[in-house]
Amino acid sequence: MSMQDGIYYLVVCQLAAPAMTFALIGLPALLGRPLSEQATTRVVGAGFTSGFMAALATLVTLGLQGFPSQVVHLGTWFSVGHHAATIDLVADGLSVPYVCFSTGLCALVNAFAGKYLHREPGFTRFFLLLTLFGTGMNLMVLAGSIDVLFAGWEFLGLSSALLIGFFHERSNAVNASLRAYTTYRICDIGLLTAGVVVHAAVGSGDFGKLFSGTWPNAHCLVSTNVAVGVSILLVFAAMGKSAQVPFSGWLARAMEGPTPSSAIFYGALSIHAGAYVLLRCESLLDQAPAVQWAMVVIGSVTALHASVVGRVQTDLKSMLAYASMMQSGIIFVEIGLGWRVIPLVHVVSHAILRSLQILRSPSALHDRHELEAALGGHPGSEAWSPRHLLSERSQVWLYRLALERGYQDVSMVRLIVLPVRRLFEFAARGEERLIMWLGRDPTDSSRGGPK
């Protein structure tokens, strides 16, 4: 079983490398003696590179055997009777290539950010969050049970939100960060509930009890009802992270952090986390055609929305954010159509391309001048687009819709935020009165009970 052992160590290494890095740069900072910039980048670089190497080795080893699914059992969190929460990782044809790609990208962004953030007061904080993100990402990707997946998912959300608010002295950045985090948390309800449902249905969070076989041809082990329920919840969870309509308002605002974090999070990895989870549980989705159709619809609406809104964006990062959103919508459609390998390839391709574009975005003027020189003129604006089919009035209407980003923010405020706040205010007032009434002077009969 040396082969199994080898895989075991390799998989543990993929996870431990970024986690150790986190500790290595986090502890000295906690003790008030943060590492030097150079040491930080080297440590993080070493962490991600060794993670990447381990993933590559696993990929080759597994690939030679035709990608069997290898479960790595790290331990059991707790078990009560038949019920157990195990800490399992899984190495298969989905997770290993994905770890390769995500760790590789993290290593690249680390190399980039080391120079980009030179002399920035939040230097150590950035790399701490980057390694936290890397750890969370690998945990989520390698997760063999829904509990581990949730843990990774949460690390991802937390580090994303903190990086959006990296420049916390600016209120815009903090607001955007809070908005992203709120959206994440609302959609986390989906994943958390899915976990509860899975535990209730099979007595464990193990994916092995939900489906068996090798990805992408796993077959579902649970009843259709459970599969449909879990699918709905997972799609809901994925919608937030992948910025699907109506949860897409946060994405354009997320471009508040330093450029490399924008690239890796909102161009490349974070935005595809939802797609990954859905790919991981594809066999459940297969049992729920209605959910698949819903995904196609949601994905199409998102892609269309992003395409229209993206067209009127006048700053580079917002434009790229909407371009990412559009691709993420298309990936949703692809998954909804029951495809497996195509969306995976699409995710990787898109992530690489978009990272490069976002990293290059400060050079846009330089690139534009070169392009103009090569073309001998301005790259002309598009001669025709489907909007020209509309009447002028409708075009104005559509333009306003696009400029207002599909009225998502307004609708959210009016339909959700304000009613919720009113409800809370009502509850607070009620509570106050109740307490007043409870704490009343019994001898004083002039005051009545709660109204």
Place this chain on the structure above:
Amino acid sequence: MIEEQDFWNSREITQNKTCRIERKVSQNCEEFLHGLLRPHASMTLPPLSNLLAREHCQNAIDHATHYLPAQGPIDVFIHHNTLHAFEEEPFEEALIHASHIFGTEPFLTETRYREELAQGRIRSEDVDAVLDAESLVQGDQQLAGGRITRKSLQRAILFHAIRQEDDTAVRWTLTESNVVECLRTDLDPSVRRQLLNEDAIAFANVDDRDSTFFGNEDDAVRRETFARGSFHKQFASERRVASELWHACVEAVALTRPSIVHVRPPVRHRDLIKAIEPSLDLDAFVNPLLIRWSAAFLDQGIAAWPMPGRERGLFEAVSKIYSGKNGPLEPWNIALPDALQAAQGMDPIDVIVAELERLGIPQPQWQVFIRQSLLSLRGWAGMIYQIEQRPDRVPVVAVPARLADFLALRLMCDRVAVEWAAQRLWRGVFDKTKKISGLWIELQDRYPPRRGPGGLSRAFLLHQISQVVGLTARNIRALDENELIRLESAIAEFNGVARRRIFHLAFERHHRIQILDALASQVRVTQAPVGVRPQAQAIFCIDERCESFRRHFEELGSSFETFGTAGFFAVAMYYRGIDDWHTSPLCPIVIRPKHTVLEVPETHAEHEHRTRQAWRRRYGTIMGTMSNSSRTLVRGGLFTALAGAIAAVPLVARVVFPRFTARLGATAAAISRKRVPTRLLLEKRNPHLLPDGTHPGFDVNEMTAIVRRVLEDIGLTKRFARLVAVLGHGSASLNNPHESAYDCGACGGGRGGPNARAFATMANDPRIRRSLADEGLLIPEDTQFIGGMLDTCCDEVRWFDAERMPASHASEFADLEAMVRGVSISNAHERCRRFETAPLDITPLEAHRHVEARAGDLAQVRPELGHATNAVCIIGRRWRSRGLFLDRRAFLVSYDSSIDIENDILTRTLAAVAPVGVGINLEYFFSVVDSIGYGCGTKLPHNITGLLGVMDGHASDLRTGLPWQMVEIHEPVRLLVVIESTPERILCAVEKTPMVKRLALNEWMQVVAWDPDTGALSVFEHGKFIPYLPESINISVVDRSISWYAGHREHLSPARVLAAMENLPAARDLPS
């Protein structure tokens, strides 16, 4: 929220006041109208003639435009004085004035000055000298019964970091520490003794006093600390002295009343409402909308779908898009469509007038109100104004921008938001129909007065200050009320800004003295070059980045000479290179060129050229399609899914091997360029004007004048070498929206290579030589000029027309080329000492590789440091300053007063150099003094918007000024302009150009005269030249620059570099 009853009460009061004010307003109006209107009996504002209101409004807008940032579209970055609107005021006053208007910092922080004090960048002598000068002007004042003077008080405060805290903080300090029971640890020993002496006199018997001592009921804290048990005996006396002093201070401040500082309330509703309800910031609602509109309106091609109807102006476009009721609105702007509907077809100025009246702003306040309203989004407002003024400078689409449109929308949104806020804050008082015109005055009245520091805070301050000036408890108690008030107000007057001002002047003084002493020390050791013909001469731009390059060139030996002149070499032209698709101006911004010069392929290479163009076009089409398609729906989906992974190649290459990738690209470009030799169409062969009204080239007379002018300016009229290099400069870097700010300021943010090439071509032309000779300027026949361009980012010199070099000069040119390569390497090495990521022990060759890597690195936010650290401008003959290590901080302008009989060379040199140099200097100055307020903060979250500028993140004001990464090592000091001429002649030259006069008289630059004969220095202060006596003329002497700077990162004082002065063998240990 304000109670309704309160509101009505206060309202009644204010209504009377409103009437009063309105009456006053109407009186003003009457005066304004010169009796055109009859006095009005009613309580409301008289309906002014609309025409006059419009005029008033237009004037107010015009006035406000001066305060907006003058930065145009970012792809042509021109340095200018950030506070250009204040140039009429003396420098220091202007800084403080501007800080009130913009809400910015006038000087560096006190902490930063104290650091400089600790590091010796400010010396105590400098502070003393500045204080002496101040007291000479203002007169000194005796304080505390003659025990101290104001000067000694100020001095003591400056040298001791005094904590100034409010009551709460002091109370906390008292509870948590025993600070009032100890003397400060940083006291002078003599002051300390003086304070302790008191102990012997006043506290002969402490125990007796203790019972009465604690009678003061307001000081439980002290009682507690005293009860903490016995102290060590040697501290007992100190403890008693300090505590007793504390009591004296507490008693003293009780004698005088705390001050209430009456501040003038802000004019904008947003600020007034925020003062009452801090959580309600109306700009947070209004600004995002205005940002979206302005960005969409001005966009130069990022959005695929431009704003519909923008050709009719911002106001009309927005009213068309937003006046319909098609789409949900945010709660605050529900009334906006109606407002826009009502204003449709109106002139924006009328809209502004109507909104001002609806907002209830009295007409005398319009000017300030409009100014502050525009300053709220000054970046966008400024950009709109810039495009309105100079539509020719717009990169792509000249949209019909009008500031009035923007202001009309701003005020309309503000009004709608204020109405909404009023309804929300004072529910029941304001409803949908209620007008808010009375609200403004109401809110002005409610603006909370700012209370002065409370008793504890004042006592604490007095306690600390008494210690540092040596006032004992007895001294304090001896002061009567008037004395105390005088003392306290002297302390209060010397507030943070006043302290920082003194520090700043001291900071500048130290720098000035270092430079002037170094110059004075030069006088004895330099002499004019005579006799032997120099081996090579080089003409550079005045740019301070060329200082080190020139110095290293001069270190080759005394037969190498350099000159400096504005880097467009008097060739003001529109230029189009063979790779450009449009012409761009290459001359200072104040000049509009009258000539156009094209670069064309040589006749035999035309075919090659066409092939190359075709290939480039194909490449451009592919790249353009790729970047566009990744953003469209159908094509984008397919393209991204299928081909996106190809991007991994450039991604990895760019990030992991930045230098290799960049060099690969540069080499490929150079090879492709070399295949097509080119020439400049410099000479006018066609008398007709071009469509843009310029001449197609220069005629011989014009060219003669240009050559003559430059050679006279720099004093190169004899002793020509066989080779004269003319080097323009520019800078190419990636990841840098501010790339143009690194280019040549004298070329209006362009690259000066073509100018150098044009100048060299002109100067080599035999016809021009002949006409120059006729005018008495004889250039030897065997002198050859050669143009080139220095890339200040990667330290590389590219030569032009080298293949036209006659065979007689070929080998000399080859030598020169090799030497310049060596100089580039030394220069790169000197630059690297400033880059933290370059190790201090880097070798010259590694250093050169390092700067090459920086230039092409996508991740590098500091490709070069630009003009950072610039501080000096020396206008004079080079041999007088030659050999001084000036640390890349000095603009070096060659000027020979001995040939300037009429003084007109100095006049034109100053007119050209002073605005450029001072513009650069002050832009850096302000961007470092307040990086957020005047500069554009850190580069990291910058986001290019509309190809016009950068925002922070996804929606912020357009950020103008310089990013932090560009200015972080800059020392903000005013440019020290040393002119080698007599004071009389300088004054005469300064008088002739209004702008120079303004800058000099108001001391936005420091002018120093350097006598051409005696070498005596005199400093221009308060309108006259005052002789300068050097503190010391001993200067460090080193053999080469490298031995002075090696191993240092910090600012270095001037030193004498022997190699640059003496006749050394040319090739001595040149880095190979």
